[in-house]
Amino acid sequence: MVTRAYTVAFEGVSARTVEVQCAVTPGLPAFAIVGLPDKAVSEARDRVRAALSALAIALPSKRVTINLSPADLPKEGSHFDLPIALALLAALQIVAPDAAERVTALGELSLDGSLVAVVGALPAAVNAASEGRGLLCPQGSGAEAAWVGDCQVIAAASLGDVVRHFNGQVPLSTAKPGEVLAHETSRCLRDIKGQERAKRAMEIAAAGRHHVLMVGPPGSGKSMLAARMPSILPPLTPAEALETSMIHSLSGLLESGGISRARPFRAPHHTASMAAIVGGGRAAKPGEISLAHNGVLFLDEFPEFARPVLETLRQPIETGHVSVARANAHVNYPCRFLLLAAANPCKCGHLSDAGRACSRAPICGEDYMGASAAR
Ligand SMILES: Nc1ncnc2c1ncn2[C@@H]1O[C@H](COP(=O)(O)OP(=O)(O)OP(=O)(O)O)[C@@H](O)[C@H]1O
Ligand SMILES: [Mg+2]
Structure with missing residues (x-):
């Protein structure tokens, strides 16, 4: 069975949906990530494995394949850790597969299973809202993502919290938007x-x-x-x-x-x-x-x-x-x-100074203003 989780890849200021598929098949034990991952995404393998073992969950002695679809879109960043872990938890029947599919997830995992804030939570929330999904993100990114009003944002502190939330043991509350920072400057x-x-x-x-x-x-x-x-x-x-x-x-x-x-x-x-x-x-x-x-x-x-x-x-x-x-x-x-x-106006700065006129005027100014042309 193939289980799915959703996340995003960033293209400029917009976010594109990425489907994270997980298949656990018979074969020699292995954990492979395919679908044009960069170095940070490939390393998710080790972070996810360590975070799961912190929850006392061992990977099955089978071949685990993660596919990031669309497979021709380059995937960059550490925010793929959480969706990969979520698809894997669904494949291991620890989280209900349909619950994992109802959110767009992004977040970096620490080896102890805690979630680290990532960049781009706001565009990710905009994408999740347009697809009619909620957003699951680290606690540090929740306030930012919650600015997108029509998207339910769940901010978790650790992978353990995510598991307990999906199992209904300790449901997490919706994140609140951060402060509107006051428009104040002391310089007037x-x-x-x-x-x-x-x-x-x-x-x-x-x-x-x-x-x-x-x-x-x-x-x-x-x-x-x-x-x-x-x-x-x-x-x-x-x-x-x-x-x-x-x-x-x-x-x-x-x-x-x-x-x-x-x-x-x-x-x-x-x-x-x-x-x-x-x-x-x-x-x-x-x-x-x-x-x-x-x-x-x-x-x-x-x-x-x-x-x-x-x-x-x-x-x-x-x-x-x-x-x-x-x-x-x-x-x-x-x-x-x-x-x-x-x-x-010139290198020494006194080209137009009446008191201490530049000794090399006007060449000094012409040289200076044209200096970047020579570089
Ligand atoms: N019109 C002014 N009113 C009050 N303070 C001034 C004024 N002009 C200059 N100063 C004082 O002079 C200091 C130096 O000015 P500033 O650094 O802005 O000059 P600048 O034109 O950027 O010089 P530079 O070309 O060396 O960068 C300021 O920090 C300020 O204390
Ligand atoms: Mg200056």
């Missing part, structure tokens, strides 16, 4: 003395979502002005907050499952790589421009960024989304952000 535009034109420019940019480039000598308050931009931005609308939180959920940035109504403010250092800014890496993760979705991307010391990194911003700024293509992934992330850039 009032802190800035004078600079009326700069403040006015910031207000116009905030109101109309215009991009801004600030050029001025060191100490003129560019970084200070930029840091106060969030204080004059309106809070996120509920739809925007959910959209932004989906991306932050995938990156594990939601604090204690709470959804923030404050617009994101991302300020990557100028040494950041292209993958860190635009998104990518081996697992095609969202980059800084997507983490700044519906908020502000602040690039301080703008000319110090590598030219190829700045060039890649053109298309996402124009279209509001970025397509990250890798050998095993092709994903789309939204990235509508306000670009705030700050630069010194």
Whole structure:
């Protein structure tokens, strides 16, 4: 008999349903996972075996095969531990097979059977709701997933709790959504003395979502002005907050499952790589421009960024989304952000300073502003 559990694989900010099938067949004792698992998913084998033995459940002396369907979709992440364990528990008749099929499960197992929070609980809950299933997840991810109102979220602390829940011994209660984090910042535009034109420019940019480039000598308050931009931005609308939180959920940035109504403010250092800014890496993760979705991307010391990194911003700024293509992934992330850039006029910074004029003017400024072109 084949038993089933359901989970998700992430593609950009959306989650695709993955069916975890388990078959226990006669043969030499073995435990195999097939269906394009990555290293973390393959290692689930050892974690599941140890977690089951912590519950005093031994694997049968037969061949256990786990298939992750659709088999041509690459599976990444440690959240496959729980659905694999659930399908196996159903195959061993410890959990009723039809109960295991009624939930979408995700969670990482410790060797002692406790469940560890994973990223992406929010998009997984959206997927579960659209398929009419409940969500079974670790306790640490429950508050975040519960934000999707039309999905019943069960958050368990350990695999033992999951077994007791399904057997009706100790039913778990539904998880409650995390706090709406207050939109508060201690940095206020009032802190800035004078600079009326700069403040006015910031207000116009905030109101109309215009991009801004600030050029001025060191100490003129560019970084200070930029840091106060969030204080004059309106809070996120509920739809925007959910959209932004989906991306932050995938990156594990939601604090204690709470959804923030404050617009994101991302300020990557100028040494950041292209993958860190635009998104990518081996697992095609969202980059800084997507983490700044519906908020502000602040690039301080703008000319110090590598030219190829700045060039890649053109298309996402124009279209509001970025397509990250890798050998095993092709994903789309939204990235509508306000670009705030700050630069010194030249390397020493005193090009336009009346008091201590730059000795190499105007070459110093031209060299500096064009410096990233040479890199
Ligand atoms: N208009 C202002 N009102 C109050 N404080 C100011 C103002 N301008 C500058 N300062 C003070 O000067 C400090 C330095 O400013 P800031 O770091 O923002 O300058 P900057 O233009 O970013 O310089 P750099 O080019 O070196 O990065 C601020 O932290 C603040 O204490
Ligand atoms: Mg600065």
